[in-house]
Amino acid sequence: MSYHKKNLKEKLVEVAWNICVAESWEKVNMREVAKKARVSNTAFYRHLKNKNDLKAELVRRGFEIINKGKKNLANNFSGYGAHYIRFGLKYPYIYDLIFGNTDLDISLYPDIEVLFDEAFDGVIQGVKTFMPDASDKDVMIKAVNIWASVHGLVGILRRSDLQTNKDKRLKWIKNNLEEYLKMTTFK
Amino acid sequence: MSYHKKNLKEKLVEVAWNICVAESWEKVNMREVAKKARVSNTAFYRHLKNKNDLKAELVRRGFEIINKGKKNLANNFSGYGAHYIRFGLKYPYIYDLIFGNTDLDISLYPDIEVLFDEAFDGVIQGVKTFMPDASDKDVMIKAVNIWASVHGLVGILRRSDLQTNKDKRLKWIKNNLEEYLKMTTFK
């Protein structure tokens, strides 16, 4: 039992991230996180206020990955959408944390609110590149529609994984994300 | 303390529903539910196996409301969409329960899987009414796209409630759901 690890906070968040990715947030508990970080049950509380703050950390990490898709928006907008969808399918439980519930009171974490806005701004920028002359209102409507389509698609595709006899055509969509997006929303 | 209430199960589910609607599932705890039903802490377990079963009951109740929107699909498809969206905005925490997470292991509740399929079938039927000659694949693609758009829109509009300075144009969408839907997805 050596006192004073370096970057214990990082370590704890990392451990929690791994548990959440593999087994969902419900399975993340402080004692287990502490054990895997080889530290006492409550060491955590020297670094974060409470478990909800830990959740916020995972949300921030998730956004880091999501926002990487924003490179090259102008000529690869559907790539951003596909990137977002793949994130949702690869990290479903993180995705749940970010978009799935309202339990995490966002107003407590203003920086996270900013991350949301940044992600959405990516959509707005993308829309403008192929609707350069549209009014702000029309851009907003299209952006909402695209964001909704992409976000909603994640829900459908995820569920199609869970369910047994889901239509095989969903598999086509999943394996041809960009084509599907161009065909439906990105136009 | 009178033994043997009639319909205690109904009562417990009702109480849990009310708590969940008002304060989210996280605030639903067995002792509080029992207290509000004026019954001992564990009476619940004579009627349902565990708390997850209670969650499943709330999901079923939610679907009852959602599926009421399926009347009159042929000539009021956008009404179905608007109904769905209004459900999501009126019962956000129930909506979370249904669509927001994957914690509730659906394969444990086959009847709920059926409810999902029924709701989605409504979309397929609706699409067929205005794309009568489309192939099954195209119908499916359009249906997924519409469902995604509608589902995703709920997420955006809900969040726009939570956040402070959200674009006012979202308010327009919220107050003109059917028009928005016709304009974007239902065409």
Place this chain on the structure above:
DNA sequence: AATTAATGTTTACAAAGTAAACATTTTCCT
């Protein structure tokens, strides 16, 4: 009426979040 099933209650425990007091290490100031 007697047995059995159904349904409530009481008691009790285990898991999990976290507060508080204590211990050790590091930092920083003179």
Place this chain on the structure above:
DNA sequence: AGGAAAATGTTTACTTTGTAAACATTAATT
């Protein structure tokens, strides 16, 4: 360098919550 103060870990302990087990009462069945 020496010692106070801050930072960071640990131990202990309390509370909340889900739920199992044993017991009590009422309802159903024969």
